[in-house]
Amino acid sequence: MLRLRIQVTCWPRYALVLTDTPDPACTTCEGGGGIKHDYGDHNGEYAGTDWEPCTCWNEQRRWLLLPLPHRPRWLRRGFHSWGPSGYSDEPPF
Incomplete structure (x- = not known):
């Protein structure tokens, strides 16, 4: 039985995908x-942790x-409305 959810993925491009989820x-x-x-x-x-996927779902x-369309170039540049540092230096602080 499939347990489906909607996800946003950015690789290889931005898209909405329907994925399977683990069996609760x-x-x-x-x-x-x-x-x-x-x-x-x-x-x-x-030294670390290994993760072994369960057989109750297939993450692939x-x-x-x-x-989904690509973000406009002006949004990708990190445009900040508060100034170059991202914060206002005007009172009140």
Whole structure:
């Protein structure tokens, strides 16, 4: 059974996609979509966490709903309405 949701993706271009979600009743991952495994280095210190995806969902399963237009160039430049630093230096502070 598919549990679908709408997401915005920006790779390879901006679009709305329909994606599958993990099964909230899964007894293996308890709805998280995967299992975390902590591991240590040769001294026994924490070195990181591996994530093993669960079989209750496929994170690669997605369908394109609507391609979205690119943002205008003036929005991509980081235009700030409050000034060059992003904050006003006029009173009241």
